[in-house]
Amino acid sequence: MKRPDAEELQRFERELAAGGCRIIAGVDEAGRGPLAGPVVACCAVFDAERPYPDAYDSKQLSEKAREKLYDEIMAAAISVGIGFADSERIDEINILEATKEAMLAAVKEASVKLGRSPDAVLVDHVSIPGLPAGTVQRSVTHGDALSVSIAAASVIAKVTRDRLMTDLDAKYPGYGFAKHKGYGTKAHYDAIRELGASPIHRRSFLKKMH
Numbered sequence: 001m002k003r004p005d006a007e008e009l010q011r012f013e014r015e016l017a018a019g020g021c022r023i024i025a026g027v028d029e030a031g032r033g034p035l036a037g038p039v040v041a042c043c044a045v046f047d048a049e050r051p052y053p054d055a056y057d058s059k060q061l062s063e064k065a066r067e068k069l070y071d072e073i074m075a076a077a078i079s080v081g082i083g084f085a086d087s088e089r090i091d092e093i094n095i096l097e098a099t100k101e102a103m104l105a106a107v108k109e110a111s112v113k114l115g116r117s118p119d120a121v122l123v124d125h126v127s128i129p130g131l132p133a134g135t136v137q138r139s140v141t142h143g144d145a146l147s148v149s150i151a152a153a154s155v156i157a158k159v160t161r162d163r164l165m166t167d168l169d170a171k172y173p174g175y176g177f178a179k180h181k182g183y184g185t186k187a188h189y190d191a192i193r194e195l196g197a198s199p200i201h202r203r204s205f206l207k208k209m210h
Contacts, residue, residue, distance in 0.1 A: 003056055009148040010052060012122055012140060017048040021119035021136060023078070024048050025110060026149025027103050028124040030058070030157040032095055034182030035192070036175070036201045037165050038084045039095065041102035042157035043110040045079040045118055046149055052076065055152040057144040063162070070159045073152045081110030082160055091204045096126070103128045124150050172198045 013024050029041040046052060053076040058066055074080060083105030085098035093101075103123065111117045111132075120136035121128065124143035131137055143150035162181055169178035175191045175198060182188070182200075189209065197206060 003060070004146065006052075006054065006148075009056070009146070009151065012138065012147045013046070013048060013052070013149055016120045016122075016136065016138075019136075022048050023114075023116070023119045024149055025107065025118035025121045026123075026143075026147060026151070026153040027106060027121055027128065028144050028150050028154040028157055029099050029102060030154070030161040031182070032099055033184075034202075035184050035188060035205045036087065036177065036182035036198065037161070037168060038086045038200075039090065039099050039102050040157050040161040040164070041083040041099065041106040042153040042160065043079075043081040043083075043103070043106035043118075043121075044073060044077045044149060044152040044156055045081075045110050045114060046076065046152075047078050050076070050078075052148045053152055055148050055155055057151055058154040058158040059144070061155070066155050066159050069155050073155055077152065079110040079114035080156060081106040081108065081113065082156070083107075083109065087200050087202045090202050094204070095202075100126060100128055104130050107131065122147050122149050124154065168200060172200060 025043050025045040027043045031039045053073045083102035085102040090098040117132045122138050125141050127139050144154040165181040166178040180188050
């Protein structure tokens with residue numbers, strides 16, 4: 001997908017602002033696919049009357065670019081919330097429902113920090129149950145490549161999770177978490193076969209291993 005220009009990336013935010021929404025949040029996650037570790041969600045809240053960061057889909061950026069953009073987003077956002085669902089919760093209720101729980105937790109944390117709920121929430125692909133009554137919610141497929149707010153949330157979520165997996169690599173050595181961040185690489189599968197599953201592995205994701 002070709003990267004939209006800055007004006008196109010703010011299309012959804014401008015539409016919401018034209019409808020009276022001033023405080024607009026983007027929500028996205030990182031880590032739905034890995035074999036290990038939590039799914040991490042971010043809610044990045046912006047004032048529609050202030051400049052947005054030059055954010056774009058975290059998957060299309062290098063690690064160095066994401067780290068730089070992380071600081072820029074944190075400076076531009078008026079509030080940021082992070083939500084987690086660990087491997088046990090993922091196994092208990094499935095990855096989709098765990099993702100929604102993490103997203104709601106991220107919105108709640110951002111709202112507490114801000115002292116109010118966002119007027120509107122733009123979320124990548126799914127819908128979040130349990131948002132406060134009156135909150136406008138729009139689900140945008142491929143939102144991290146189409147909405148600056150969702151893109152910003154995707155970067156914060158990705159950097160936060162990558163840092164966490166690097167820390168967990170020291171706690172659970174031998175699996176290579178710092179390198180592959182829990183995704184199903186050949187080296188990761190080989191390590192699981194050799195060492196067995198760690199406490200942070202998602203058992204429901206390992207059922208088809210041979």
